[in-house]
Amino acid sequence: MRPISRNSKLLSGSILVAFFFFVAIISLTWTPFKLDDMSGGRLSSPSWRHFLGTDTLGRDQLSRVMIGARIAIEVGFLAVLIGILVGGSIGIIAGFARGKWDDLFTSFLDTLIAFPTLLLAMLIIAARGSSLFSGILAIGLGISSVFARVTRLLVKSVLSRDFITAARVSGTTWPRITLIHVIPNIWPTLLVTSALQIGVAGLAEASLSFLGLGAPPPNDSWGSLLQQAQNTVYSAPLSAIVPGLCLVLFVISVNLLADGIRFHFDQNSRVAP
Amino acid sequence: MNILNIQALRISSEAGVDLVSRVDLELSAGARLGILGESGSGKSLTALAITRLLPPALYSSGSINLRGTELLNVSEKEMCKIRGSKIAIVFQDPLTSLDPLMKIGKQLSLPLSRYQGVKRSGLRVAVEAALNEVKITDPKRVAHSYPHEISGGERQRVALAMALACQPEILIADEITTSLDVSIAAEVLELLDLLVRTRNMSLIFISHDIATVSQVADDAIVMQAGVIVERGTIAELIRNPQDPYTKKLVRSALNLETVLLNIAQGTPHDFL
Amino acid sequence: MISFNAVDFSYTGKSPTLSDISFEIAPGRNLGIVGESGSGKSTIMKLALGLYRPGKGEIQYQGAPLNFADKAIAKGYRRNVQAIFQDPYSSLDPRQSILRAIAEPLNSLGISDGKPKDWVAEQVKQALYEVGLDDSALSRYPREFSGGQRQRIAIARALISQPRILLADEPVSSLDVTNRELILELLRKLREKHDLTIAVISHDLSIIAALCDEILVMNRGRIVERGTSELVLGNPRHPYTKRLLKAIPRLSAHR
Numbered sequence: 025m026r027p028i029s030r031n032s033k034l035l036s037g038s039i040l041v042a043f044f045f046f047v048a049i050i051s052l053t054w055t056p057f058k059l060d061d062m063s064g065g066r067l068s069s070p071s072w073r074h075f076l077g078t079d080t081l082g083r084d085q086l087s088r089v090m091i092g093a094r095i096a097i098e099v100g101f102l103a104v105l106i107g108i109l110v111g112g113s114i115g116i117i118a119g120f121a122r123g124k125w126d127d128l129f130t131s132f133l134d135t136l137i138a139f140p141t142l143l144l145a146m147l148i149i150a151a152r153g154s155s156l157f158s159g160i161l162a163i164g165l166g167i168s169s170v171f172a173r174v175t176r177l178l179v180k181s182v183l184s185r186d187f188i189t190a191a192r193v194s195g196t197t198w199p200r201i202t203l204i205h206v207i208p209n210i211w212p213t214l215l216v217t218s219a220l221q222i223g224v225a226g227l228a229e230a231s232l233s234f235l236g237l238g239a240p241p242p243n244d245s246w247g248s249l250l251q252q253a254q255n256t257v258y259s260a261p262l263s264a265i266v267p268g269l270c271l272v273l274f275v276i277s278v279n280l281l282a283d284g285i286r287f288h289f290d291q292n293s294r295v296a297p
Numbered sequence: 298m299n300i301l302n303i304q305a306l307r308i309s310s311e312a313g314v315d316l317v318s319r320v321d322l323e324l325s326a327g328a329r330l331g332i333l334g335e336s337g338s339g340k341s342l343t344a345l346a347i348t349r350l351l352p353p354a355l356y357s358s359g360s361i362n363l364r365g366t367e368l369l370n371v372s373e374k375e376m377c378k379i380r381g382s383k384i385a386i387v388f389q390d391p392l393t394s395l396d397p398l399m400k401i402g403k404q405l406s407l408p409l410s411r412y413q414g415v416k417r418s419g420l421r422v423a424v425e426a427a428l429n430e431v432k433i434t435d436p437k438r439v440a441h442s443y444p445h446e447i448s449g450g451e452r453q454r455v456a457l458a459m460a461l462a463c464q465p466e467i468l469i470a471d472e473i474t475t476s477l478d479v480s481i482a483a484e485v486l487e488l489l490d491l492l493v494r495t496r497n498m499s500l501i502f503i504s505h506d507i508a509t510v511s512q513v514a515d516d517a518i519v520m521q522a523g524v525i526v527e528r529g530t531i532a533e534l535i536r537n538p539q540d541p542y543t544k545k546l547v548r549s550a551l552n553l554e555t556v557l558l559n560i561a562q563g564t565p566h567d568f569l
Numbered sequence: 570m571i572s573f574n575a576v577d578f579s580y581t582g583k584s585p586t587l588s589d590i591s592f593e594i595a596p597g598r599n600l601g602i603v604g605e606s607g608s609g610k611s612t613i614m615k616l617a618l619g620l621y622r623p624g625k626g627e628i629q630y631q632g633a634p635l636n637f638a639d640k641a642i643a644k645g646y647r648r649n650v651q652a653i654f655q656d657p658y659s660s661l662d663p664r665q666s667i668l669r670a671i672a673e674p675l676n677s678l679g680i681s682d683g684k685p686k687d688w689v690a691e692q693v694k695q696a697l698y699e700v701g702l703d704d705s706a707l708s709r710y711p712r713e714f715s716g717g718q719r720q721r722i723a724i725a726r727a728l729i730s731q732p733r734i735l736l737a738d739e740p741v742s743s744l745d746v747t748n749r750e751l752i753l754e755l756l757r758k759l760r761e762k763h764d765l766t767i768a769v770i771s772h773d774l775s776i777i778a779a780l781c782d783e784i785l786v787m788n789r790g791r792i793v794e795r796g797t798s799e800l801v802l803g804n805p806r807h808p809y810t811k812r813l814l815k816a817i818p819r820l821s822a823h824r
Contacts, residue, residue: 186660187670190726193618194674195647208664335745478605479772483816505745508818535820542747549746550820553775557814560803 034284037219040277048094055087059242067260077262079252088244089266095245096274099160099229100222106164107221108214111171116202118172119179133172141166141228142235149237156239163228167221174217178210212289219282223275230271246271299323300466300499301347306359308342308351308523316355317342317523324467329493329500331514331531333507333546339523340503344469347501348386349376363467382412385460389472391452395444401428401455402440408462431458432488450481454488461492468493469501474509486512508550511535519543570596570734570766571617571650576626578612586612587790590626594734599760600768601781601798603813608787610770614738617768618652619643648678651727655739657719661711668693668707671726678730696725699762700755717748721755728759738770753779774817778802786810 029035056075057064064078071077076085118129145162152158182188182205191201232238233247241248246267253264301324308317317339324330334340346357349368361368363383368376388394396404405427406420415423421440428436431454439447439455447455453473460468470489474482490513493500504510510517511531518528519540527540538544571594578587587609594600604610615621616628619637628635630646637643651674654660661670671693675681681689694704700721711719720740727735740756741749753776760767769780777784777798784801786794786809794807805811 186654186656187662187665189618189620190652190654190660190723191662191673191677192620193647193652194726194730195644195677196673197677200677204665205662209662479774480605480812480816483818486818506818508820511820512818545746545750547820549749550775553778553817554819556775556778556798557802560799 031284031288033280034288037277037279037281037284040273041281044093044097044274044277047090048097051087051090051094055084055090057084057087059083059087059091067256067263069260070262076266077260079263080256085263085266088249089246089270091242091244092246092249092267092270093274095156095229095239095243096226096271098156099163099245100225100274100278102160103164103167103225103228104218104221106161107167107171107225108218109168110165111168112175112214114168115172115175116179116206118176119183119206129176133169133176136169137173139166139169142231145228145232145237154237154240156243159229159232159238162232163225166228167225170221171214171217175210175214178213179206182206182209212285216282216286216289219278219285223278223282226271226274226278246274299325300364302360302362303347304360304362306343306346306357306361308339308346308355308357311354311356315523317346319524320359320520321525322518322528324499324501326466326499327497328516329502329514331510331517332501332503332520333505333510333517333543334503334520335505337522338520340520341471343520344386344471344501344503347469348380348384349373350380350386381408381463381465383465384467384469385463385465386469386471387453387456387460387473389475391449391456392444394456395452395459397444399443400440401442401444401447405440405455405459405462408459412463427458427462428455430461430492431455432484433458448481449477450485453477453485457485457488457492461496464496465498467499467501469503471503472505475504475506482509489513506550507535507546519546570594570631572629573613573616573623574627574629576616576623576628578609578616578621578624580612585790587616590792592785592792592795594766594768595783596733596766597764598783599766599781601777601784602768602770602787603772603774603777603784604787605772605813607789609790610772610787611738613787614652614736614768614770617736618650619646644678647674648680648730649732650734650736651730651732652736652738653720653723653727653740656743657716657723658743660723661719663711665710666707667697667709667711667722670711671696671722671729674726674730680730692729693725696729697722699728699759700725701751715748716744717751720744720748720752724752724755724759728763728765731763733764733766735765735767736770737767739772740769741776742771742773749776756780774802774813786813 061084062082064074064082064084066078066080066082068074068078074084074086076089078084079088118133121129141163144166145159148162149158188201188205191205229238229245230247230250233245234251236251238245238248249267250264253267257264303320303322306317306320307315309315320343322330332340332343342351342355345351347361347368351357357369359369363379368379371379402424405424409415409423409427410420413423424440425436428439433439433451433454439451444452474485477485486509500513502510502514514531516528516530517534518525519534519542520526521542527534527538527543534543535547538547573590573592576587576590577585579585590613602610602613616623619635635642635646668690672681672689675689675692690707693707697704697706702718702721706722714722737756741752744752756767757780759765767780769777771777781798784796784798785792786801786807788809794801794805794810801810802814805814
């Protein structure tokens with residue numbers, strides 16, 4: 025069993041994600057400049073005062089990027105939370121379904137998955153107005169279809185094993201079987217899926233913001249920053265490069281984390297051929 | 298005259314662990330050799346080594362000599378020509394060795410046209426003849442079916458037909474009856490016996506069950522943990538096993554027969 | 570003790586998996602149910618374990634109809650009728666320690682209610698000794714054990730509630746010859762010691778011959794022959810049984 029210290033992906037992934045977390049938490053109470061402070065001069069280059077320069081309104085880029093980290097983390101984790109709760113529940117029920125109900129659930133899930141997240145987002149935003157929560161809700165619901173499908177498959181796979189039959193023969197009730205046999209066997213994979221979906225959620229949010237459907241200021245995510253940077257990309261390339269790079273790094277970090285988690289559990293619960 | 302000569306065959310993993318070592322065997326034309334062993338014994342790896350089908354992470358060394366050609370040295374291109382036309386191999390699970398998306402007739406026609414040079418117009422007849430040779434009762438139906446639409450026994454016969462389409466000198470059968478029901482397995486073994494005889498092929502028959510091996514092979518080697526622990530004619534191995542592992546195999550296979558014998562003789566016996 | 574009366578069953582509702590199945594598992598007489606794939610033998614086991622209900626007919630336990638809806642009856646039945654399965658790599662939960670795995674019947678059947686905490690661990694230790702393992706296994710996980718050892722653990726779990734009947738579905742088919750002998754030996758020993766009646770379901774007549782007193786031969790969902798082992802093996806009457814016996818490869822030709 026490989027100890028965590030030798031699992032390089034898990035270590036590096038955790039450190040990077042922790043870094044983003046750290047930045048996000050700090051930004052709640054402090055950023056180098058406040059967002060309404062427009063004293064920096066338009067589009068100035070990086071300096072000791074403004075580490076990443078300023079935007080068209082004279083606001084400090086670094087501060088805006090830090091806020092972006094907070095948005096990325098918020099959206100990532102909250103959307104995934106919604107995804108697991110909604111999708112996971114549906115998935116568990118679908119996993120236990122037999123016969124006609126099974127067919128029904130499969131069709132239902134296939135339809136859900138086919139529904140484009142962006143369209144769903146637009147519908148929700150049209151109904152609730154564009155806000156951070158609308159975005160989180162839309163992305164969360166979109167992701168829940170992935171969780172539902174993965175959970176259903178995992179549950180079905182576990183239920184087909186003999187140890188479930190053995191548990192029933194031992195007199196264990198179905199609710200208890202779900203608790204002590206099904207869930208422990210599916211949560212490692214769900215954890216990996218969650219980590220991956222955090223990246224997906226971050227990217228989805230960036231797309232929404234880029235399209236102008238994301239949270240309005242002052243909750244500017246990296247996607248919003250990118251959208252705003254469209255006009256200044258040649259005159260001040262950093263305005264586009266920095267948020268873009270942050271997004272890429274964020275997604276890579278969660279993917280590393282996901283890989284590390286998967287590797288860790290693969291070693292531990294490998295079933296012999 | 299030996300057509301296949303294996304000396305000091307060794308198969309090792311990347312980490313340097315020997316999975317098979319010091320394997321020597323000889324196969325003459327028309328000979329039938331059994332390889333006995335269980336999972337982990339190295340029997341299947343040996344078969345894969347002969348056909349150079351080992352997974353890339355494993356290395357083989359030693360000598361595998363087919364009528365003067367050193368198989369471990371030839372190029373992959375050369376080996377492709379040898380596989381099928383000189384040595385053919387049939388595996389345990391025909392569901393995985395047949396293409397699930399291609400009809401049987403089409404799959405069979407591929408080696409027939411390639412190796413026997415049958416032209417398009419003659420293919421249908423050739424396919425039916427091949428299916429008849431393996432005693433498939435309704436060749437037309439089978440030719441138009443997909444692998445999952447025919448029974449396990451029929452699939453295994455088709456797999457044999459595919460192996461034979463290239464008219465090999467040596468046929469390797471790796472646990473081909475293990476997944477089949479007892480009565481179907483008996484039929485497939487009979488078929489194998491017939492085919493080997495009429496075509497005068499050499500046979501290497503791999504199995505974990507000595508009773509099954511005794512139906513088709515004359516000599517056998519017993520493998521355990523990657524080495525040969527005993528070898529001899531089938532009769533010798535059954536009557537006078539030396540190695541403790543061979544003794545266990547024989548004893549286990551004799552279980553039923555001992556019971557049946559006791560019943561027939563009216564000897565009181567303890568079922569417990 | 571357990572009797573099937575004219576039981577019919579079908580998974581799909583269209584083609585019958587079992588037709589008119591009637592037999593008894595009598596105390597002290599090991600029963601072997603032999604058949605090839607599709608014969609319905611595994612389905613009989615699932616019905617006997619209450620995992621499915623018969624379509625027609627009735628299953629009785631000690632003279633009374635088996636009704637799993639009644640919790641008390643169900644618990645009593647499960648205490649007395651346990652099972653082991655074919656695939657040792659699938660019958661243990663990879664995320665459960667051996668201690669918890671073996672203790673599960675004690676907890677689920679209420680046997681451990683009101684008992685002190687170490688009582689369960691003691692019982693599990695005893696069960697492990699009986700199957701030839703020691704208590705270092707308690708905190709370990711299934712992946713650390715071989716196929717033969719896992720099968721022993723499964724037997725320990727099945728016997729911890731001290732059942733009268735053990736149903737065994739292909740108990741040694743997935744094991745190599747060394748383990749096969751060991752497990753058969755273990756089953757014989759346990760049968761003696763605990764006055765256990767074993768019902769073996771298998772396609773392998775040699776295993777059935779080694780353990781069973783009575784034999785049922787199944788073909789396509791029906792019982793085609795039944796009788797004592799002597800009768801069925803020594804003087805088979807049904808053509809299917811004869812075919813089955815004939816198809817088994819023999820060593821005697823070479824002796």
